[in-house]
Amino acid sequence: MRKWLLGGLGLLLVLCGGGAVAIAWYFVRSPLDVHVDFNRSLRIPPLAESTVDAQGARVFELRAQPGDTDLGHGSTRTWGYNGSYLGPTLRAKRGEHVNINVRNTLAEPTTVHWHGMHLPASQDGGPHHPIPAGGLFQAAWTIDQPAATLWYHPHPSERTETQVYRGLAGMFIVDDGEPAQRALPHDYGVDDIPVLVQDKKFDGDQLSMDERFGSDIGVLGDEILVNGTPAPFLDVRSELVRLRLLNASTARVYSFTLADGRPFALVGTDGGLLDKPYMTDRVRLSAGERAEIVVSLRPGERVALRSTRPLGGGLDSKFNGGQDSFDILQLRAAPALTPATLPGTLLSTPRLDPAQAAQTRSFTFQGRKINGRGMDMGRADAVVVKDTTEVWNVANGHDTPHSFHIHDVQFQVLKVDGQAPPPQLGGWKDTVFLEPHQRYTVIARFADYADPTTAYMFHCHVLRHEDNGMMGQFVVVEPGQQPRLHG
Structure with missing residues (x-):
């Protein structure tokens, strides 16, 4: 209720x-302060089936399709992959070659972007390669990055918000051989849980995309779904449970905390594990960001995961959902729990050196533009030489919240408003929240793939802003090459 x-x-x-x-x-x-009765068992997205072909590649089949789903209001028209809402969890190992056949059975074009994945620009699934209604796209690449919680979602020109909101999204888990992954809870669906969080608004039994009065960021729902489940609870049978949090909303920011204020361990961010667990009592995620947390439970207890007031005070914050609070998910511990121990260290992250940067660039997000310019698929906003490191200064130039997402690479945060970043930003990132008038300095290495004819994107991951043109492009080239883009 x-x-x-x-x-x-x-x-x-x-x-x-x-x-x-x-x-x-x-x-x-x-502001909204939403409490629920936690009366539905959390749905766990199935692991996607796959085969291995004669060349040793792991092959997945995805089908974007319409359907009808019970989201707590009867039969609601939705979209999904291989089902009526959301999609299966893709899972593959570092070093594997993957082939993903994406079929579009919708009545409009779509794409599938592999958010957080390092891969050739031609396979990235941006707006440059629409899959027409009834069409097929075959993505293929070799996974070469650390274990991480990634995801996939549409990225068509001017229709991303609508398609994600209707349900096109899924998790993509990359595994590797690092011992830390086995030391953490890792039994999928048992003590290692995907948690895709979305806000929704309903008009009767159907989804509504009506905007909140005064909002400048698109749809803000007044109900929460987790993996498509309203008012969910999770039965836990181990002393430690790993929650792979994904903000799969189109605009809303969440500040996740446990209702009784107990601390939990942040063990990973967008691009993989931290060097060691960071004990905290909250983690804030803007649209598209991920975090892996480990929660400790006692036998028989129940505790709720909540999101509370992610943006603090002020009218702009209120209009954009920053003072809203929600129940998210209830954890229900069994009377007897399997013992588990949190490791003290996880891995050693190699640090990129800004002294080695070949270029320093600056980008200001303001209005619906970046550096005063809207999206143009025929323009390269940055030309990056392959196998070089760059420092980017990324700023929010006004009062509206934004987020910064870059395709292909994971970056490290060097500074936040000129100061050293907090521990929760010490790992690999591909998306970061841009608070009003805040500036981030980040560093990334652009390795392995060069293609002067195809661009990668960087953009605001508030999807209404993205659809309105708050995107730029960068092209990775070999030394001496020039970009050859076609709008």
């Missing part, structure tokens, strides 16, 4: 009506 308080003018609105009163009511009403 949802609960939220109405401000004093809420009653006045009911009694008097009128647009001016409605606006005044919105300014003074309390």
Whole structure:
């Protein structure tokens, strides 16, 4: 059951009506504080079936399709991969060659972007390679990056928000041989749990994309789904449970915490594990970001994962969901739990050296533009030489929240507003939240793949902003090459 308080003018609105009163009511009403009864068992997305072909490649089949799904309001029209809503979890190992056949059975073009994956630009699934209705796209590459929680979702021109909101998304887990992965909980669906968090708004039994009054970031729902499950609970049978948190919402920012305030261990971010567990009582994720956390439980107890006030005070924050709070997922520990121990160290992350950077670039996100320019598929906003390192200064130039996502590479955060980053930003990242008027300095190495004819994207991962043109392109070339893009 949802609960939220109405401000004093809420009653006045009911009694008097009128647009001016409605606006005044919105300014003074309390933010959302949503509590649920946790009455549905959390759905665990199945691991995608795969085969190994004669050349040793792992082959997956994905089909984008329409369907109908019970999201807590009866039969709702949705989209999904290999089913009516969301998609299976793809899983492959470092060093494996993967072939993914993507069939589009929707009535409009789509793409599939492999968010966080290091791969050739021609396989990246950006807006340059739409899959027409009824069409097929075959993506193929060799996985060469550390174990991490990645995901896949559409990236078509001007339709990304709509397609993701309707349900096109899934997790992609990369494994490697590092002992730390085995030392952490790693039994998928048992003590290693995918947690895809999305907010939704309903009009009767159907999804609504109506915007919140005053919002500048797109749809903000007043209900939460986890793996497509409303009001979910998870039965836990081990003392430690690993939650792979993915903010799969189109705009909303979450600040995840446990309802009783207990600390948990942050063990990984977008691109893989941290050097060691970082004990904290909250982790904030903007759209597209991931975090792996390990929660310790006692036999028989129940504790809720919540998101509380991710952006603090101010009217802009209120309009953009920054003061809203939600129940997310209840953990229910069994009367007897399997013993488990959290390792003290995980791995050693090689650090990129800014003194070795071949280029330093600056990008300011403001309005719906980057450096004052909207998206142009025929323009290269940066030309990067293969196997070089670059430092990028990425800033939010106004009061609207943004996020920064870059394709192909994982980066390290060097500075936040000129200061050393906090421990939770000490690992590999491909997406970072850009608070209003905040500046990040990041460093990345652009290795392995050069293609002067095909660009990678960097953009705001608030999907309404992306669809409105808040994207840029970079091309990776061999020394001496020039880009040859076609708009």
